[in-house]
Amino acid sequence: MAHYDRHRTDGTPQSLTGTWWYAAVAGEAADSFSARVRKRMRRACLGSVLLMAVVYAGLVLTATGQRWENAVLAGRFTGETLAAAHEANSTLQHITVYSLAVALLVLTGIGMLRRRYTLTVTALGLVAVSLFLAEVLRRLLLARPDLVEAPAHLMRNSFPSGHTAIAMSVMFGLVLVVPYRVRGIAVGLSALWATAVGAYTVAAGWHRPSDAIGADLLVLALACGLLAVLARRGEVAPARTRRFPLRTLFVVAPLSLVAVGGLGTGIVLLVDSMYVLEPTDPAVPRLAYRAGQALVAGTGAAVTLVLLALLRRVDLGATPAPYRLTGTLATEPTGPFPTEADHEIS
Structure with missing residues (x-):
């Protein structure tokens, strides 16, 4: 038994390593x-946050960006059928207060059920907070100036999307509360839906x-900020080194294909629609819409x-691992506290 461990009333040792404040103190070590x-x-x-600022500055605060996004909205009528547009509207209409309450x-x-109250x-x-910030930013802080003299219905500010924020934050919230071993399954079931909601808002x-x-990007920034707070409280621990090949095959690989293919294709079509073709070319709205999607x-x-990469081998809400002092105290018992205090803290 270490010197900093306490005794229960029956005389058995009661280790402090299972408390969050123990892990928080240990976590101060670099x-x-x-x-x-x-x-x-x-x-x-x-x-x-920086990427979100770049997107806002490039596509909302510049005339070129506004023209391209206006072409995306115009391309809906040339690149989408009425049936597809109706399906997108029907899907988004299901994201109501009631569906949000069910998700919560x-x-x-x-x-x-897991007794992970902090998580x-x-x-x-x-x-x-994601929904609140999305509404505050859209309505009060992030304006959309009129740089291209577009029709009034195209100047309505909508940055960032509240529906997309809800879908992405629910998926990230599910990643936080599920056990580490089923994290891949949770992402696989919810990532397709969350990504589709963003595409449907454009359609x-x-x-x-x-x-x-x-x-x-807003939801990712908030999730990382909250995870940093959890780490500060000692609510993170190393996960077991067990590998999950099915997670890589059915979750990581498809998401990687969508990410690389979507971003690569989108950038190529964006360049074509903005710089290669003439602005009056009838193909511009169609290419712009496909690039946006x-x-x-x-x-x-x-x-x-x-x-997922940031949380690789990170178990949330697990019992924190004891921290072993290094240097001159490497031979002492594990723990963030010295064996013999120089003075008593009163």
């Missing part, structure tokens, strides 16, 4: 697992491509892959 996860999440959060109940039920609150907070004419891409699908898949 080489601890919690510190590494926290640093990784902070960088990903900052990178997501599912997240709560899974978290409570449950984090998942619910991710969905609520239905409810949002522009930048709106869906911005919402994906490909970019939205590719971004949704890429954001999902980024979160």
